[in-house]
Amino acid sequence: MSVLKNKFIRKSVSLLLSAVMVCCCLxxxxxxxxxxxxxxxxxxxFDKSGRQIRAVKKLVxxxxxxxxxxxxxxxxxxxxxxxFCIEPLQNVQSGSHLEQNNSPAWDAxxxxxxxxxxxxxxxxxxxxxxxxxxxxxxxxxxxxxxQLIIWEIVSGMRDTPLTFKCTDNSFINTFYNSKDKTNKGVxxxxxxxxxxxxxxxxIPSFSCTEQGALIYKMKYxxxxxxxxxxxxxxxIADYKITHNSNIxxxxxxxxxxxxxxxPVNAVQLKLTKKLPTAVGITPFVLWGxxxxxxxxxxxxxxxxxxxxxxxxxxxxxxCPTEPTKPTQPVTCPTEPTEPVTCPTEPTKPTEPVTCPTEPTKPTEPVTCPTEPTKPTEPVTCPTEPTKPTEPVTCPTKxxxxxTCPTEPTEPVTCPTEPTKPTGPVTCPTKxxxxxxxxxxxxxxxxxxxxxxxxxxxxxGGADNTTGKxxxxxxxxxxxxxxxxxxxxxxxxxxxxxxKKQ
Numbered sequence: 001m002s003v004l005k006n007k008f009i010r011k012s013v014s015l016l017l018s019a020v021m022v023c024c025c026l027x028x029x030x031x032x033x034x035x036x037x038x039x040x041x042x043x044x045x046f047d048k049s050g051r052q053i054r055a056v057k058k059l060v061x062x063x064x065x066x067x068x069x070x071x072x073x074x075x076x077x078x079x080x081x082x083x084f085c086i087e088p089l090q091n092v093q094s095g096s097h098l099e100q101n102n103s104p105a106w107d108a109x110x111x112x113x114x115x116x117x118x119x120x121x122x123x124x125x126x127x128x129x130x131x132x133x134x135x136x137x138x139x140x141x142x143x144x145x146x147q148l149i150i151w152e153i154v155s156g157m158r159d160t161p162l163t164f165k166c167t168d169n170s171f172i173n174t175f176y177n178s179k180d181k182t183n184k185g186v187x188x189x190x191x192x193x194x195x196x197x198x199x200x201x202x203i204p205s206f207s208c209t210e211q212g213a214l215i216y217k218m219k220y221x222x223x224x225x226x227x228x229x230x231x232x233x234x235x236i237a238d239y240k241i242t243h244n245s246n247i248x249x250x251x252x253x254x255x256x257x258x259x260x261x262x263p264v265n266a267v268q269l270k271l272t273k274k275l276p277t278a279v280g281i282t283p284f285v286l287w288g289x290x291x292x293x294x295x296x297x298x299x300x301x302x303x304x305x306x307x308x309x310x311x312x313x314x315x316x317x318x319c320p321t322e323p324t325k326p327t328q329p330v331t332c333p334t335e336p337t338e339p340v341t342c343p344t345e346p347t348k349p350t351e352p353v354t355c356p357t358e359p360t361k362p363t364e365p366v367t368c369p370t371e372p373t374k375p376t377e378p379v380t381c382p383t384e385p386t387k388p389t390e391p392v393t394c395p396t397k398x399x400x401x402x403t404c405p406t407e408p409t410e411p412v413t414c415p416t417e418p419t420k421p422t423g424p425v426t427c428p429t430k431x432x433x434x435x436x437x438x439x440x441x442x443x444x445x446x447x448x449x450x451x452x453x454x455x456x457x458x459x460g461g462a463d464n465t466t467g468k469x470x471x472x473x474x475x476x477x478x479x480x481x482x483x484x485x486x487x488x489x490x491x492x493x494x495x496x497x498x499k500k501q
Contacts, residue, residue, distance in 0.1 A: 036100040038078040038287050040092055040295070045075055045140035047185050053144055056182050059174040061155065064089050067174055075143050076295055078287055082125065082143070083295040086117065088151045092293035103288030106296070109154060112161030116153045116197065118284065118300045119164075120146060123196035124189075126299045127278040132192060137185035145189035148172055149197075164197035200273070200306065204231040204239060206256075207271050207308035218260065218314035225314035226259040239271040239308070247312065264314045273305040 045053045055067040066088060067073075076083040078098070085092075087105040092098075109117070121127060124146030125139070132142045148171040152158050157168035166172075176187040206229040208214045218225040231254045241249060241256075245267040249258045258269075281299040288294030 037097045038081075038100070038297075040083070040096045040098060041077045041079075041094050042074040043077065045073055045144055046138060047141055047183065048136060048138045053140060053175065053183060053186065055174050056177045057174055059170060061170070062089065073144050073147065073175070075140065078295060078297050081282060081297040083287070083297045084121070084125075084147055084150050085293055085295055086150060086154050087288075087294045088155065090293040092295075096289075096292055098287035098289050098292060098295065101286050103286040103294040103296075104290060105154070105288060105294040106286050110160070113153055115303070116158060116160050116164050117150055117296075118303055119197055119200060120149045120153065120193060121284075121296070121299055122275060122278070122303065124149065124193050126281055128193075128196075128276040131276065132189050135185070135188050135192065137189055141183075141185040142189050144175065144183075145186050145193060148175065148186075148190060149193055158197075162201050164194075164200070166194065199233075199235050199238065202233050202235050203306060203308035204229075204236045204256075204271060205233045206231060207310045209306075209308055211268060211309045212311055213309070215266070215311040215313060218258070218264070218312055220314070220317040224259055224261050225263065226257065227312065229256045229258070229310075230254055231256065236271075238274055240274050241269055241271055243267055243269040258312060260314055262314075263316050264312055266311055266313055268309055268311050271308040271310075273307070275303065275305065 047053055052072050054070050054072045056069065057067075058065070058069055059067040076085060076092075086103070086109075090105075106114070124132070125143045126146075129139060129142055133139060149158075151171050152166055152168070153160070153164075155168075155171075157166060157170070159165045159167055172187065172190055175183045176190075177183070203209065206214065206216070216227055216229065218227045234254050236251065236254055236256055245260070245264055246262060247258050247260045247264060247267060247269070249256055251257075278299050278301070282297060284296065284298040284300040286294065286296055
């Protein structure tokens with residue numbers, strides 16, 4: 001009866017103390033004696049399949065044997081509160097009494113070790129039990145994994161203060177067999193807590209612990225502003241985002257998408273580390289004795305949380321829906337990137353080109369006879385000139401004036417078109433010029449082909465002309481000087497004409 005009464009008093013005191021304490025953690029029954037002491041007890045630990053969790057190998061530290069093969073690890077209780085050992089080289093018996101806030105082992109730890117131990121309780125059994133049991137493990141397996149990491153911290157087997165990386169795997173290897181996977185549930189929880197410790201001070205890659213150090217500009221698209229930021233450190237899900245603006249955001253894996261319907265001017269966003277939500281856990285309390293093992297209970301809800309920052313800006317678009325007039329005239333074609341003016345009709349060439357439908361008249365007058373003589377070089381003038389590659393004027397008549405008289409400029413007695421004789425020449429029966437007077441007779445005559453001879457033969461009918469000698473149908477006539485000169489002049493004229501042609 002007295003035992004029940006004492007328990008009732010202790011519970012009443014604990015409820016009263018919890019009501020006056022300010023802590024982010026919710027208060028549960030806080031079993032403490034009137035003289036600020038607690039009684040230690042133990043409980044067995046079982047895995048998910050119901051097997052008791054035992055050591056798979058021997059563990060000796062500083063000459064002290066902590067475990068032998070087959071030794072089991074027990075769960076510690078301080079009255080009805082779950083407790084954890086922080087002094088592995090000391091023993092404590094069931095029923096032993098420990099005093100509150102009297103822990104020489106705790107006082108010997110560095111501030112970084114103390115922080116790491118509190119974080120282990122937060123991410124382990126005390127603060128994260130519900131999440132860790134989703135790894136298909138028992139609560140006892142979560143407890144053992146949490147206790148092993150606490151022993152590593154107080155034994156100096158973890159690097160503090162930032163990474164909390166394990167430098168000695170002796171404790172976890174004592175209970176986990178990599179060959180037959182013994183206590184694999186303990187190993188799974190151990191790795192989860194270990195990762196949470198390593199990532200605790202890691203901030204998203206696009207943020208900074210200094211305010212205003214990183215500024216990002218949001219892009220305008222379809223009436224809103226947005227930006228995507230990818231966290232290469234893979235911790236963004238562990239941070240809460242706060243800001244004082246109309247910016248909204250969504251998180252997909254490690255990509256944070258932020259958007260706003262209005263421009264924003266240097267809006268700072270704050271990232272605060274999220275901690276597990278512990279329910280029904282008492283405040284963090286130390287229990288110890290100089291001659292016995294020290295333990296801790298509860299959870300510290302006032303841990304300093306990592307904070308990071310980044311800044312966003314979103315200015316009005318430079319190119320609105322109706323662009324303003326440029327300062328200089330600009331022609332913006334629909335296709336070419338460079339300004340191009342394409343008129344509907346081609347512009348005039350840089351050099352004038354004349355393509356008349358009919359040939360123009362020559363610049364100098366040309367007189368062409370009805371039957372012009374053949375020019376020295378043949379000229380072809382088509383009635384419809386082809387299109388020249390270069391500007392060309394095609395007259396219908398020769399470019400150079402040619403005068404072709406119907407009659408020779410000098411009087412000629414011989415025929416209008418005499419041929420060049422190759423031998424003796426036969427003159428017409430009636431010469432155009434009177435000839436053969438007796439007083440003008442000369443004794444020496446020449447034939448027309450300039451062959452020296454003593455006679456000139458003239459073939460024709462016989463008549464009674466003075467100075468003629470006739471014999472039948474052929475007569476040899478003595479040509480007068482005047483007649484010879486006229487004939488020579490005519491011959492010279494036609495020879496010149498022939499040469500020109």
